[in-house]
Amino acid sequence: MEDYNFAYLDEQTKRMIRRALMKAVAIPGYQVPFASREMPMPYGWGTGGVQVTAACLTPEDQLKVIDQGADDTTNAVSIRKFFQRTAGVAVTEATAEATVIQTRHRIPETPLTEGQILVYQVPIPEPLRFLEPREVETRRMHALEDYGLMHVKLYEDIAKHGEIATSYAYPVKVEGRYVMDPSPIPKFDNPKLGGNAALQLFGAGREQRIYALPPYTQVVSLDFEDHPFVASKADHPCALCGATDSYLDEVIVDDEGGRMFVCSDTDYCTGRQQAWTEDAA
Amino acid sequence: MDLQALQGGFADPAREAAVAFRACLEAMARPGTIHRVAGVQPPAPLSVAAGVALLVLGDQTTPLYLAPSHDLPVIRDWITFHIGAPLVGRAQAAFALGTWADLLPLDDYPAGTAEYPDRSATLIVESPDLAPSGAVLRGPGIREAASLSLPALDEFRRNAALYPLGCDFLFTAGDRLAGLPRTTQVS
Numbered sequence: 001m002e003d004y005n006f007a008y009l010d011e012q013t014k015r016m017i018r019r020a021l022m023k024a025v026a027i028p029g030y031q032v033p034f035a036s037r038e039m040p041m042p043y044g045w046g047t048g049g050v051q052v053t054a055a056c057l058t059p060e061d062q063l064k065v066i067d068q069g070a071d072d073t074t075n076a077v078s079i080r081k082f083f084q085r086t087a088g089v090a091v092t093e094a095t096a097e098a099t100v101i102q103t104r105h106r107i108p109e110t111p112l113t114e115g116q117i118l119v120y121q122v123p124i125p126e127p128l129r130f131l132e133p134r135e136v137e138t139r140r141m142h143a144l145e146d147y148g149l150m151h152v153k154l155y156e157d158i159a160k161h162g163e164i165a166t167s168y169a170y171p172v173k174v175e176g177r178y179v180m181d182p183s184p185i186p187k188f189d190n191p192k193l194g195g196n197a198a199l200q201l202f203g204a205g206r207e208q209r210i211y212a213l214p215p216y217t218q219v220v221s222l223d224f225e226d227h228p229f230v231a232s233k234a235d236h237p238c239a240l241c242g243a244t245d246s247y248l249d250e251v252i253v254d255d256e257g258g259r260m261f262v263c264s265d266t267d268y269c270t271g272r273q274q275a276w277t278e279d280a281a
Numbered sequence: 282m283d284l285q286a287l288q289g290g291f292a293d294p295a296r297e298a299a300v301a302f303r304a305c306l307e308a309m310a311r312p313g314t315i316h317r318v319a320g321v322q323p324p325a326p327l328s329v330a331a332g333v334a335l336l337v338l339g340d341q342t343t344p345l346y347l348a349p350s351h352d353l354p355v356i357r358d359w360i361t362f363h364i365g366a367p368l369v370g371r372a373q374a375a376f377a378l379g380t381w382a383d384l385l386p387l388d389d390y391p392a393g394t395a396e397y398p399d400r401s402a403t404l405i406v407e408s409p410d411l412a413p414s415g416a417v418l419r420g421p422g423i424r425e426a427a428s429l430s431l432p433a434l435d436e437f438r439r440n441a442a443l444y445p446l447g448c449d450f451l452f453t454a455g456d457r458l459a460g461l462p463r464t465t466q467v468s
Contacts, residue, residue, distance in 0.1 A: 006295035015340050018302050019375075022338065023399040025310045026449045026462035028421050032399045056306065058299045114311075143395035175421055175464065177445060197424075199310045214310045214422035214462075 007054040008086040013037055017055035017210070021201065024212035029174030030142070031125050031209040039205065041082075045075060046104055047205030049121035050082070053102050056117055056201070057083065062090045064098035069106040069247070069264035076104070095267050105168075107189040109246045109268040112198035114215065120183045122204040125211065127171045127181035147179045150222060158227055167232070173220045180211065180219075187221070188233045188247045194219030236261040241272035286358035289322035291336060301333045308451065308460035313418045313427025315411050315459045324355045330453035331378060331405050335364055338403070339376055344369040346390075348379020351407070371402075378405045381432035387439070392446040401463075403449045408432065411454045420465040429459055437467045 005011065013035075020034040039047040057063070063083055067076040071093040079102060080091050092098050095110040102119040112118060124130075128138045131149045141147070150171055157165045170187035172194075174180050182193055183202060193200070193213060200213040213219065223229035234248040239260040246268055248261040263269035291297040297320040304316035323332030339345060345366040347356065360366060371377065371389035384404055393401035408430075415430040416437075429452075431437060440447045440463055447463030461467075 006299060011294055011298065012340060014298070014302075015338060016342070018306070019338055019343070020399070021306060022309050022403065022449070023401075025306065025422075026464065027398050027445050028464065030398060030445060033397075056299075056303065058303050059296050060300075139396050199306075212310075214464075216424050217421040 004086045006059070006087055007057045007083065008040075009037065009051065009054045013051075014055045017051055020210045021052070021055065021212065024201070024210050025199075025214050027178075028213055028217050029172075029178030029180040029211060031204075031211045034208055034210050036205045036208040041078070043206040044123065046079060046102070046121035048203030048207075048210070049102050049104070049119050049205075050079060050203075051205060052201050052203035052210060053083065053100060053119045054087075056119070057087050057089060057100060059087070059089065061099045062092045062097055064092050064095065064101045064267075065103075066101065066106060066108070066265075066267075067104040068249070069108070069268075070266045072266060093267050094271075095265075105184045105186075106247070106264060107185060107192045109243075109263070109265045110271075111192075112196055114197045116198040118196075118198050118200045120185075120200065120202045122181070122183040122202045122207075122209070124169075125181055125183075125202065125204040125207050125209040127169075127179050142178060145177065147173075150179055151224075154222060154224070158224070164223065164227060164229075170229075171222050173222060174213065175218050176220075179222070180213075186233070186247055187229075188231045190219075190221045190229070191231050234261050238263045238269060238272075241269045241276065243269070243272055285324050285355060286362050289324070289332070289359065290363050291320045298337050302337045304458065305334060305337055305451065305460070308458055309422075309449065309462055310460075311422045311427075312420065312461050312465045313413065313423060313429045313459065315413060315429075315457050317457055319456060324359050326353075326407070327351065327356050327359070327378075328407055328453045329456040330458040331407055331451075332359075334405050334451050334453065334458060335360065335366075335376070335378065339364045339366045341365040341367070343375040344373045346371050346374035346377040346379075346402075348377065348383035350380040350383040351378050374402050376403050376405060378407070380407050385436070387436055387448055390448050392443055392448060395446070398445040398447075401446065401448055403451065405451045405453060406432065408452045408454045411452055411457050411459050416467045418461070418465050418467055420462075422462070423465070429461070431461070431467060434467055437461065437465070441466055 221229040390402035
């Protein structure tokens with residue numbers, strides 16, 4: 001336990017990340033550059049989220065880690081173990097009990113509350129990156145609030161597919177100012193970004209950026225008057241718990257085209273199944 | 282440098298600073314909320330909360346401006362030993378420390394640039410008291426409206442009008458602190 005400093009990072013690094021977090025909270029949606037450190041896991045495994053979590057974590061926290069909504073996948077299990085070993089914090093799988101939740105690409109179904117922090121792992125923080133590869137240019141576009149290119153991209157979606165075909169990492173505008181990449185969450189989760197009671201922090205390790213949404217921040221998914229934003233999901237109930245309001249994963253069950261749709265949020269699904277069995281008993 | 286300058290830091294830096302930072306982060310993320318912090322005993326007139334904020338956020342890489350109210354040998358020595366921040370003028374400051382009257386005017390501090398609005402000063406304002414009453418706050422981090430005893434209104438209105446540029450504020454009184462980011466509209 002004492003082989004590591006609390007929460008792995010050294011204090012100098014934590015102060016640098018903490019200063020970036022304070023500015024990120026003060027400028028919602030703006031990507032604050034930070035000196036990302038090499039972590040004992042590969043890029044793409046959530047090194048940005050891990051650094052943000054390490055800088056925020058206190059000894060009294062209850063940590064929950066999810067990967068695409070699931071508590072029991074490799075990425076979630078290894079990050080949870082990492083903080084158990086280096087910070088000695090309590091861990092939980094229950095969304096309501098957690099004080100810090102690190103997430104890869106989902107927002108939990110259970111509504112978050114004040115005092116909770118949701119930490120996102122972000123691969124590409126720059127929403128304009130695939131439209132304009134030059135950092136100097138995208139930085140200037142943010143400075144000038146020049147987001148026309150993003151609307152052209154969404155318009156081209158409509159021209160090609162008849163609708164906005166972007167289904168994840170759907171761009172949003174924060175407080176009427178910065179266009180932000182909400183990380184590759186399904187667009188089903190976009191409505192939960194705005195007006196959320198929890199503090200939302202985003203960390204991109206390889207790209208060295210931190211950004212944030214303070215609680216109750218106004219977040220609007222970009223759209224057009226005649227093609228409004230739709231938070232879509234698979235049109236099925238969950239095969240395990242019967243939920244019709246949760247985001248679903250499609251699972252292939254045999255080699256004859258058989259498939260089932262189940263909740264991607266394992267805690268939400270398990271909770272509903274338990275309530276169901278208790279009612280039956 | 283006397284012995285006083287060497288004392289009063291965190292006893293368990295990693296854990297105590299982690300708890301203290303959460304208070305600072307919550308204060309900035311939820312303007313109007315007042316948080317209690319502990320763990321350091323800085324020399325007077327530096328408050329516990331201001332000492333905590335400096336220890337949690339400041340180091341050798343953060344130029345610090347001391348307003349006349351706090352530009353005292355005992356505070357300089359304490360900051361040099363515990364934080365190591367270079368002491369500079371207003372225009373170079375990443376952090377500034379002092380009473381409201383001595384920190385004015387706000388135009389002297391870096392407000393960031395259009396490309397890098399994060400390169401702006403954070404002002405640690407030593408206040409006689411903090412209370413959830415007085416000015417009405419609205420904006421990100423606030424459900425509908427919050428109240429906080431602010432030392433002025435016009436300065437914060439003008440600062441908010443610079444958005445996305447502008448300074449950010451931590452108000453400290455005794456062992457309590459509150460935050461005011463540039464996004465907050467005051468009335």
